Amino acid sequence: MPATRASLLAPEADGGVRLGLWVAALALPVLGLVLLLAAPDADVQWEHHPSHFWLVLAAGLTSAALAFSTSGVALRRSDARLYLVSLAFLSAAGFLGLHALSTPGVLLDGPNQGFAIATPIGLFISGLFAAASALPLRPERAGAVMRHAKLLRGFLLGAMAAWAAVSLLSVPPLDDPTPVERAGGALVAVAGAALVLYALAAARYLVMVLHSGSPILLGVTSAWVLLAEASISVAFGRNWHASWWEWHLLMLVAFGAIAVAARREDAEERFSDLYLDHTAAGTREVSVLFADLAGFTSFSEGRQPREVSEMLNAYFEVAIPPIVREHGGEIDRLIGDAIMATWGTRGDQPDHAERAVNAAAALQTETARLAAEHPDWPRFRAAVNTGEALVGVVGAESGRSYTVIGDTVNVAARLESRAPTGGVVVGGGTLRAVPGLRATSLGEIEVKGKLERVDAYLLELRS
Secondary structure: OOHHHHOOOOOOHHHHHHHHHHHHHHHHHHHHHHHHHHOHHHOOEOOOHHHHHHHHHHHHHHHHHHHHHHHHHHHHHOOHHHHHHHHHHHHHHHHHHHHHHOOOOOOOOOOOHHHHOHHHHHHHHHHHHHHHHOOOOOHHHHHHHHHOHHHHHHHHHHHHHHHHHHHHOOOOOOOOOOOOOOOOOHHHHHHHHHHHHHHHHHHHHHHHHHHHOOHHHHHHHHHHHHHHHHHHHHHHOOOOEHHHHHHHHHHHHHHHHHHHHHHOOOOOOOOHHHOOHHHHEEEEEEEEEEEEEEOHHHHHOOOOHHHHHHHHHHHHHHHHHHHHHHOOOEEEEEEOOEEEEEEOOOOOOOOHHHHHHHHHHHHHHHHHHHHHHOOOOOEEEEEEEEEEEEEEEEOOHHHOEEEEEOHHHHHHHHHHHHOOOOOEEEEHHHHHHOOOOOEEEEEEEOOOOOOOOEEEEEEOOOO
8 A cells, every 4th residue: 555545644753743633623623612612602693594504505415415426336336334324424414404494484484393403313313324334344244234225225215204294294292393492301312322323433433544544534534523523512502603503514524524535536436445345355256258359450450540439339339338237247347349347246146147148148149230230340259257256446546446356357358369259158167157058168278377278168149
């Protein structure tokens, strides 16, 4: 890992100074709250409804954007930690939105108790997900989270919709139109529980920051600390006073810190430092498809670049990516006239070999149709191989990518070079993984870089 990343908060001389400055910066809001509570005259009142609405809405929208971006990556990589973090953002965003709507003159003429207390409830639920994401999620538990991912999100969205309905209907005990000056009783307990949850999450994430020096992990840790402080302010701040405005600002800064940290990372894998260990670098059984154009070099000679580009676009935009995605695969890379696609990288496709074979066959069928309309176009040759491979993040800084590496991948590339034009060659692992697969043995073939020969089979394509 590059020194600049590792030394971000490293326990060395320079790293110790940075750590001290970081702690001091995050402690300032708590110090400010204590001073305001100790000197009530300094806790000035400022009731400005438009400022309240836009401040809370900005925090909610920032949190919602983070929820959307992290959940998409989490589902694509099947990473439970990142998905739980996305649910923390989503719950905060939803309840912050409800709180924004409680501003008099926006949705209702007067204050609404249910909308007004949505924030401490949202902070508590968000804290549950934050603390859960900090737990040591072994593959079995992580798999259970991802199997129920849609159910968890549906339950959360349903809870927020139910809270909005109950608030609008003024169902007891949310029927008191008198706004509370400050939280008390049950709400203090809820805020206290949220404080504990965020503190646990922050402590766990700080350990990861000190180990990796990751900016995105530092941003998430800072957010958990700021949300913990917001929970304190919710419990003790007075409506429309400086101590009350403080927790609104804390939440905006919390989500803004993550957004800024994420924006500075490479877009492809900007949240990869949040991945669980077995997501970032795990061994799984996968199927790999390689395909490239036989005779591409000779076709390109003497032709205008535009003609070559039109041919490639027809294959890669119209035929190949849609076929791969239709069969549940992922495009790992497109290099010139070649494609590499993978199945089973998330560990949730027991039939990955069959999917890959069907995709390879469909690829040849569809590209044959395009080539028939253009007899001078080159044709693809393809191969599928199945076996264990290392799946995870490879590279550093802006060069990081999520890919598969290992002998299974290398053999797939070598098998593809042995495939006939318009044909598909499969390895022995693929043949064994797909019962009833119709293929003709090519015998054992030599593979560059391997001492032992490998079995190869030519797939019988349906006309």
